[in-house]
Amino acid sequence: MNRNKSGMSRALVRRETTAGYLFLLPSLFFFLTFVVYPMVMCIITSFFDSNMGKNTKDVFIGLGNYIELFRDQIFLGALKNTFIIVLVSVPVVMVFSLWVANCIYDMKPWLTSLFRVVFYLPVVTGSVAVTVVWKWMFNNRLGIFNYIFKSLGIIEKNINWLGDSKYALGCIILILLTTSVGQPIVLYVSALGNVDQSLVEAAEVDGANRRQVFWKIKWPQIMPTTLYILIITMINSFQCFALIQLLTSGGPNHSTDTIMYYIYYNAFKLYRYGYGNAMGVILMIIIAVLSAIQFKLGQSDS
C-alpha cells in the first residue's frame, strides 16, 4: 500500500482533506468575507483619499493620510484621551475585581452568586441603557450628583459634569469602570476557587500569614487569568465608543474624543473614509504591539 510519512493511505489523506475543508467551509466563508476582506480593505483604503464613494473617485495619496494624522491636533488629543482611559481603567479594574473576587469567592455560595450577579448587572443591562441613566444622573440641573454633592457641601454651584472639559473624561471613565468589572470578577472568583487547596493548607501549617498565602500560593496560580483579564480589559478600554457617542459626542470641543469615536466621526460625519481607515490601522498596530508585549511578559512569568 502506498503510505505517506504519517502512515495514512492516500485514499485516507484525500478523505481527510476533503472532509477537513468541507467542515471548515461555512466558517471560512463568513470569516474571509466579513472579517479578513474588510480588514484588508481597511489597510488598502488608508492609502487613498476616499469619501465613501459619495462624490469623486478614490485617489491614491500614499502615506498622505498618515502624515496628516500626526499633524491633526484632534487626532493626537483623541490618542491621548484613549491612553488616559486605558491607563486609568485597566489598573483600577484589575485591582478592584481581584479585591472583590478575593472577598466573595469563599463566602456562602448564595452570597457569592448574589454579588457576582450584582457586579455583572451593568454588563447585562447593556451600554445604551446604562449610558442614558448616567446621563440623567450627571445632568446639570436634574442630576442626583449635583444634588448630593451640594447637600453634602462639597460643591456650591451646580457643575455641568459632561459639558465641562475638566470633568467629562473623568465621568466617562467612572461609567466605563462600572461596566468593565463584571467579567473580571466572574473570572477571578472561578480562578480563586480552583486554587489548589492542599498547597494553601500546607502553607498555613508552615505558619504563612494571609498575605503570604495570597502572594506566594494563589497569585502564581491565577496568573493566566490575570493575563487574560489584562488583555480583554485593555482591548475593551481602547474600543470605548458607545459611552462617548451617547454622552458627549466627543465634546466639549473634542475634549472627550477617543480614537474609536474620532474614526466614527470622520467616517460617518465628515465622510472621510480613507482618513478614518488610516486611524483604524494605527489602532490595530497599537493593540497588536501591546498584546504581543503582554503575551511575552506572561510567557516569561510562567
Add this chain to the structure above:
Amino acid sequence: MLGQKSKATRAVELIVIFIIAVLFTFPLYWIITGAFKTVKEVNSTTPVWWPYEWTMDNWTKLMGKLKAPLFEINIPFSQYWSEDGNPIVAISGATVPAAIRWMINTVWMAVAAMLLTCLTSALAGYSLAKKRFVGRNLIFTLIVCAMALPKQVILIPLIREMSSLKLYNTLAAVIFPIVGWPFGVFLIKQFAESIPGEILEAARIDGAGELKTFNTVVFPMIKPGVGALAIFTFIQSWNDYFMQLIMLSSTKNLTISLGIAKMQAENSTDYGLIMAGAAFASVPIIIVFIIFQKYFTKGITMGAVKG
C-alpha cells in the same frame, strides 16, 4: 485557624462590598423607578427617590410614538431585482409600537447570530483540531492574528461592502460579521483537541461517515464548549451597539438599544420616556440572566479558560 481571615476583617469587608454593590444596582433602580415617574417628578431638581404616584404615562408614550409592522417576511434575495433595491415584503404582521418590533428584531438577531456561530464554529473547530490537511496551520494562524485585532476597525470597510452586497440596513449585515468573528472557532478547537484520536479511528473503522462521526462522537464531547460559545455570542451580539448603529437605519429595522439611543437623541430631556425605553430594553435580558445565572457564569469562565 492561622491564615484564616479574622471575623472583624471579614465583617468590614462584607460591609464595604455591600455598600459598593448597592451603588452598582443604583442605576438600574433609577431606570426602573424613573420609568414610572410623572413629568413633574422627573423634572424636579430635588431627586424623587421613590415615585409618589406610579404613572404609566411614559410607557404609553414609548408605545405610542412610533409604529412598525410586528414582523415582515421578505422574498429572499429580492433586493437584487426589486426596483428600489430594498427587499420585497411578502407577508407583514399587524402594526404595533415600534419598540415591540425592535425587541423582536434584537431577539431574532441575537438568536440567529448565536445559532449560526455555534454551527459553523463547531464544524470548523473540530476540523482544525482533528483533521490533517494542507493549509491547516496557515488558516489557524490567520484566525489567531485576526482575533488579536480590534473588531471595530473593520466596521468602516464593512459598510461599503454591505452596501454593494445590498445588505445594508438589514439584520443580516449585523449577523454575518458576528458569525465571521473567529473567536468561536478558536474556542471549539481548544475543546476538540481533547477528543482522543482512537475514538475517531474506531468510528471510522466501524464505517461511520464523516457527518455521522461528527454527530454521534464529536458533538457530545464539545457540547460544553458550544454551550459556552452560545451564551458568549448571545451577550456579545445583544450588546454590539456600534455595529448596529452603523448598519441599521430605517425605524422598522432597529434593535432595541439602537431605538432607545435614537429616542434619546430626539427627546433628550424627556427622561421619563427614555427610562421607560431603557427599562423595556434591559429588564427582559436581566431576568433571563438571573434565571440562567449559573450557565452564564460557566459560559464566561469556560470561554476564558479554554480561549
